[in-house]
Amino acid sequence: xxxxxxxxxxxxxxxxxxxxxxxxxxxxxxxxxxxxxxxxxxxxxxxxxxxxxxxxxxxxxxxxxxxxxxxxxxxxxxxxxxxxxxxxxxxxxxxxxxxxxxxxxxxxxxxxxxxxxxxxxxxxxxxxxxxxxxxxxxxxxxxxxxxxxxxxxxxxxxxxxxxxxxxxxxxxxxxxxxxxxxxxxxxxxxxxxxxxxxxxxxxxxxxxxxxxxxxxxxxxxxxxxxxxxxxxxxxxxxxxxxxxxxxxxxxxxxxxxxxxxxxxxxxxxxxxxxxxxxxxxxxxxxxxxxxxxxxxxxxxxxxxxxxxxxxxxxxxxxxxxxxxxxxxxxxxxxxxxxxxxxxxxxxxxxxxxxxxxxxxxxxxxxxxxxxxxxx
Amino acid sequence: xxxxxxxxxxxxxxxxxxxxxxxxxxxxxxxxxxxxxxxxxxxxxxxxxxxxxxxxxxxxxxxxxxxxxxxxxxxxxxxxxxxxxxxxxxxxxxxxxxxxxxxxxxxxxxxxxxxxxxxxxxxxxxxxxxxxxxxxxxxxxxxxxxxxxxxxxxxxxxxxxxxxxxxxxxxxxxxxxxxxxxxxxxxxxxxxxxxxxxxxxxxxxxxxxxxxxxxxxxxxxxxxxxxxxxxxxxxxxxxxxxxx
Numbered sequence: 244x245x246x247x248x249x250x251x252x253x254x255x256x257x258x259x260x261x262x263x264x265x266x267x268x269x270x271x272x273x274x275x276x277x278x279x280x281x282x283x284x285x286x287x288x289x290x291x292x293x294x295x296x297x298x299x300x301x302x303x304x305x306x307x308x309x310x311x312x313x314x315x316x317x318x319x320x321x322x323x324x325x326x327x328x329x330x331x332x333x334x335x336x337x338x339x340x341x342x343x344x345x346x347x348x349x350x351x352x353x354x355x356x357x358x359x360x361x362x363x364x365x366x367x368x369x370x371x372x373x374x375x376x377x378x379x380x381x382x383x384x385x386x387x388x389x390x391x392x393x394x395x396x397x398x399x400x401x402x403x404x405x406x407x408x409x410x411x412x413x414x415x416x417x418x419x420x421x422x423x424x425x426x427x428x429x430x431x432x433x434x435x436x437x438x439x440x441x442x443x444x445x446x447x448x449x450x451x452x453x454x455x456x457x458x459x460x461x462x463x464x465x466x467x468x469x470x471x472x473x474x475x476x477x478x479x480x481x482x483x484x485x486x487x488x489x490x491x492x493x494x495x496x497x498x499x500x501x502x503x504x505x506x507x508x509x510x511x512x513x514x515x516x517x518x519x520x521x522x523x524x525x526x527x528x529x530x531x532x533x534x535x536x537x538x539x540x541x542x543x544x545x546x547x548x549x550x551x552x553x554x555x556x557x558x559x560x561x562x563x564x565x566x567x568x569x570x571x572x573x574x575x576x577x578x579x580x581x582x583x584x585x586x587x588x589x590x591x592x593x594x595x596x597x598x599x600x601x602x603x604x605x606x607x608x609x610x611x612x613x614x615x616x617x618x
Numbered sequence: 619x620x621x622x623x624x625x626x627x628x629x630x631x632x633x634x635x636x637x638x639x640x641x642x643x644x645x646x647x648x649x650x651x652x653x654x655x656x657x658x659x660x661x662x663x664x665x666x667x668x669x670x671x672x673x674x675x676x677x678x679x680x681x682x683x684x685x686x687x688x689x690x691x692x693x694x695x696x697x698x699x700x701x702x703x704x705x706x707x708x709x710x711x712x713x714x715x716x717x718x719x720x721x722x723x724x725x726x727x728x729x730x731x732x733x734x735x736x737x738x739x740x741x742x743x744x745x746x747x748x749x750x751x752x753x754x755x756x757x758x759x760x761x762x763x764x765x766x767x768x769x770x771x772x773x774x775x776x777x778x779x780x781x782x783x784x785x786x787x788x789x790x791x792x793x794x795x796x797x798x799x800x801x802x803x804x805x806x807x808x809x810x811x812x813x814x815x816x817x818x819x820x821x822x823x824x825x826x827x828x829x830x831x832x833x834x835x836x837x838x839x840x841x842x843x844x845x846x847x848x849x850x851x852x853x854x855x856x857x858x859x860x861x862x
Contacts, residue, residue, distance in 0.1 A: 244729075252725035252726055253723070520721065525734065528709065528734060528735040529709040529713075531706045531738065534737065610685070615679075
């Protein structure tokens with residue numbers, strides 16, 4: 244018999260209470276996994292959007308976040324293309340719109356040049372790609388089309404005006420699958436930003452070479468002091484939306500952790516209080532204080548383990564639900580990042596140790612004769 | 619001292635030497651024990667009797683190194699317990715406790731309950747199981763190894779507790795009202811077991827009891843009243859009055 248066997252069997256003495264405590268922990272872990280998972284997935288998907296097409300630098304006006312209200316000139320794109328060490332340069336205009344009748348908010352609208360490689364990269368599921376001669380035409384991402392109930396050939400209202408849906412596409416990115424693509428001229432007109440793009444994604448030549456990227460970054464920034472050329476990972480990490488999501492997920496996770504710790508503290512305190520005579524007997528038999536403390540912590544960790552298993556599964560189900568809910572399906576991927584699982588389990592272990600610490604240490608100060616007498 | 623085998627020291631060297639101990643509570647207002655002195659020799663079977671509140675349990679706690687006297691000292695094989703740095707280790711290797719209410723873990727089997735004190739010993743997991751089996755056989759419970767306490771009679775539970783007390787081969791078995799929760803038949807069975815352990819294994823037994831039938835089996839009875847030793851009675855009937 245191992246001491247873990249004693250701990251496990253002790254939990255079976257009050258199965259309903261153990262179950263409730265594990266359920267509380269599972270809820271906390273599920274919240275952590277879902278929130279951290281969504282935040283992590285949000286960030287990694289956004290980063291993948293750039294890295295999977297070989298982007299090395301994101302060029303925007305200085306300011307650190309997506310500058311939807313500011314733009315840079317289309318002429319800048321040509322200047323960048325002419326720089327030594329510059330590879331592919333893609334300019335795009337971006338905006339956010341809402342389809343309130345469908346409860347869809349923060350839908351991304353991208354405006355691309357007719358010859359933009361992005362329009363060739365996405366896979367056309369039905370209809371066709373946008374052409375240079377198209378006016379008031381859009382392509383819809385697969386998820387958005389499903390959420391709007393639109394097909395190629397239908398009309399969709401964007402900015403209060405009818406747009407002809409020429410095609411439905413699928414991308415590797417959940418954001419593009421939830422987005423509207425239109426030609427840049429149409430979007431500039433809708434946003435009243437003639438001759439401007441939100442920014443450029445730039446590939447160095449040779450792509451990914453750190454020295455080439457650094458040199459190109461300097462050359463681009465030398466073109467205009469108000470322009471920042473930022474490496475992809477740094478750009479994604481600096482986005483306000485990412486920061487807010489990260490902070491929010493951590494704040495809510497911390498609250499969940501505190502609540503979970505109180506739950507387990509309550510259970511362990513009651514458990515130790517009920518068994519103080521028995522634990523006094525253990526001490527009389529020569530069990531050292533640390534062994535008793537370890538037994539209590541092991542019980543707590545077992546509860547946390549059970550809570551973690553159920554919580555990770557619950558968190559994953561929550562992520563899947565968000566990925567399939569029409570309101571969030573264009574923003575959330577249905578994957579479970581390893582980091583979210585690790586953080587959920589680590590937080591559960593922390594809750595277990597914090598929750599067990601007080602009753603364990605309190606008992607550690609109690610002499611065995613006192614414990615036996617109190618019984 | 620723990621390496622000393624039962625036969626290595628002569629019978630007349632006190633195993634436990636209690637020297638003028640006092641124990642008070644509540645800042646000295648309650649005097650549980652007053653100037654108590656006696657010795658227990660290796661292999662002896664001693665009963666401690668007295669009315670409720672006489673100080674028997676306090677004395678047992680002090681003998682078992684669970685508590686400290688306010689004055690005086692208790693020596694084990696000549697060494698004062700007050701000088702021992704690791705009382706947990708001392709208790710684990712030297713003392714076996716048998717409690718009135720058994721203190722068995724209800725979710726553990728008899729075999730598992732007996733192994734609890736062995737965690738402080740040196741045996742590995744397999745050896746612990748083997749020894750627990752042997753001890754349960756010794757107390758006549760070889761057919762109850764996998765039973766949880768709830769499936770055992772109260773007499774059997776106390777036998778499991780006795781097997782557990784023997785887990786680390788203690789030099790002294792301290793029993794606090796071991797038959798207090800048992801019917802007469804089960805109580806007699808436990809006392810027979812004590813007799814057997816004393817006779818065959820040379821276990822030193824100190825038993826706190828209210829029952830005259832328990833005291834009758836001991837070689838010596840120490841009567842306590844109002845925190846003082848009142849009488850010392852040998853099994854042959856020799857009585858020494860110590861205090862009134």
